[in-house]
Amino acid sequence: MKYSQFNTLIPYKNNYVFHNSFTNKFLFINPLLKELIEASKNENNIDELKDIHIDLYNSLVDLGFLIETKTDEIQKVKGLIHTVDYNDEEYYLIINPTMNCNFDCWYCYETHERQSRVLDTSLDKITLFISNIIQENKKLKKFTIQFFGGEPLLYFKKTVLPIMKFIYQIARENYIKLSINFTTNGYLINNEMIEYFVKYEVNGFQITFDGNKENHNKVRFVSKNKGSYDKIVENVKKLVKNKINITFRINYTEKNLIGLDEIFNDFQDLSMKERNKMMLSMNKVWEEKNKNLGKEVVAFKEKAKTFGFKIPDSLLSDRVRNSCYADKYNQATINYNGDVYKCNAREFDKNSREGVLNKAGYIDWNEKRDYRMNIKLKNNACLECKILPICGGGCSQQAIEYDGRDYCVNDYDEAKKEDIVLGMFLSENLENV
Numbered sequence: 093m094k095y096s097q098f099n100t101l102i103p104y105k106n107n108y109v110f111h112n113s114f115t116n117k118f119l120f121i122n123p124l125l126k127e128l129i130e131a132s133k134n135e136n137n138i139d140e141l142k143d144i145h146i147d148l149y150n151s152l153v154d155l156g157f158l159i160e161t162k163t164d165e166i167q168k169v170k171g172l173i174h175t176v177d178y179n180d181e182e183y184y185l186i187i188n189p190t191m192n193c194n195f196d197c198w199y200c201y202e203t204h205e206r207q208s209r210v211l212d213t214s215l216d217k218i219t220l221f222i223s224n225i226i227q228e229n230k231k232l233k234k235f236t237i238q239f240f241g242g243e244p245l246l247y248f249k250k251t252v253l254p255i256m257k258f259i260y261q262i263a264r265e266n267y268i269k270l271s272i273n274f275t276t277n278g279y280l281i282n283n284e285m286i287e288y289f290v291k292y293e294v295n296g297f298q299i300t301f302d303g304n305k306e307n308h309n310k311v312r313f314v315s316k317n318k319g320s321y322d323k324i325v326e327n328v329k330k331l332v333k334n335k336i337n338i339t340f341r342i343n344y345t346e347k348n349l350i351g352l353d354e355i356f357n358d359f360q361d362l363s364m365k366e367r368n369k370m371m372l373s374m375n376k377v378w379e380e381k382n383k384n385l386g387k388e389v390v391a392f393k394e395k396a397k398t399f400g401f402k403i404p405d406s407l408l409s410d411r412v413r414n415s416c417y418a419d420k421y422n423q424a425t426i427n428y429n430g431d432v433y434k435c436n437a438r439e440f441d442k443n444s445r446e447g448v449l450n451k452a453g454y455i456d457w458n459e460k461r462d463y464r465m466n467i468k469l470k471n472n473a474c475l476e477c478k479i480l481p482i483c484g485g486g487c488s489q490q491a492i493e494y495d496g497r498d499y500c501v502n503d504y505d506e507a508k509k510e511d512i513v514l515g516m517f518l519s520e521n522l523e524n525v
């Protein structure tokens with residue numbers, strides 16, 4: 093037997109958290125057991141551990157800390173990544189109905205194309221595409237559709253509604269579990285739309301706030317004298333009252349973290365059950381240079397939890413088993429004009445498109461898609477890393493952008509890697525340690 097390369101030992105409150113990132117299992121051990129483990133490892137005498145402490149030895153084997161000597165651990169991670177990213181039971185489709193937007197946020201990476209929207213011919217191609225995927229993939233069980241953009245609600249009746257109607261019907265007929273989601277600024281939502289969202293069983297919305305009312309209105313405004321905060325808060329409340337889930341995204345900066353708690357006052361009138369429909373997602377604005385905002389963010393998260401917001405499951409820190417949709421083979425991002433991409437966090441320019449939707453409702457992928465699907469696990473540092481099975485070397489887009497250079501998405505910082513592991517452990521076990 094040998095010790096797994098994916099073991100991490102972290103001191104915590106006079107004891108130690110022992111983690112294996114391939115099995116994602118933890119042991120909370122005392123210093124004596126830690127000494128035994130280290131001694132057997134350093135003296136390369138694992139079998140002796142069996143004689144000294146058989147229960148410890150068996151636990152280490154069961155939880156994957158100790159593995160067969162001949163095991164190729166990198167190969168196992170490759171297999172895991174392949175299983176997750178080539179899952180053929182699910183399809184994830186992102187549609188950009190337009191690249192236009194009713195706001196002009198300073199940090200937005202998208203170029204707003206004022207006249208852009210799905211024309212009737214593209215609409216036919218999109219519905220044909222959905223139909224082909226659902227009818228030709230016999231193993232398919234779940235279809236997720238996400239309306240992105242631009243602001244996807246700008247041309248709601250002409251583009252989004254016909255697609256929603258179509259997919260709702262065809263998914264039902266083929267016994268496919270459907271999940272409909274929107275990433276929107278939330279301003280344009282009205283009562284009529286909400287009736288459709290309920291009718292077509294829309295699952296969730298991601299709606300972004302840029303701080304409290306004052307800060308938000310500096311970024312997202314209708315005119316010089318008219319902000320958007322009150323209207324968006326009102327719309328979020330209407331959605332949760334209709335049992336629709338909200339990912340409550342906060343784009344934070346050093347400045348807008350100040351006074352952020354005031355947000356809670358604006359949702360006081362919701363019941364605990366309604367507040368629980370809102371999942372908090374804290375995202376640092378990419379231009380923000382201050383790297384030391386962690387404490388403020390954690391403090392805000394704790395208040396949000398007490399207030400009744402849901403906090404994301406720590407297991408989501410496992411970026412391999414929960415890889416980004418863009419890493420998956422069964423995923424496409426279709427732009428309003430029929431250009432196809434994978435990642436939707438970069439500009440949608442012609443040079444980076446990975447395919448084109450054709451008249452028959454199929455995607456003609458170019459070589460960029462194969463390149464993306466084969467980009468993972470090429471970075472030397474990752475192959476020696478103890479958290480590779482939960483980091484995966486970052487997402488496919490990061491791997492593409494670093495291609496040819498050595499990199500680490502955690503700055504080669506062992507303390508940062510340990511923080512990720514400890515964060516996962518504490519969110520599962522805080523009450524018990």
Ligand code: SF4
Nearest residue numbers: 416418435437487489
């Ligand atoms: S940047 Fe990475 S994580 Fe974000 S959408 Fe693109 S591939 Fe996914």
Ligand code: SF4
Nearest residue numbers: 474477483485500501
């Ligand atoms: S990117 Fe860094 S943390 Fe992630 S697997 Fe590679 S070396 Fe490890």
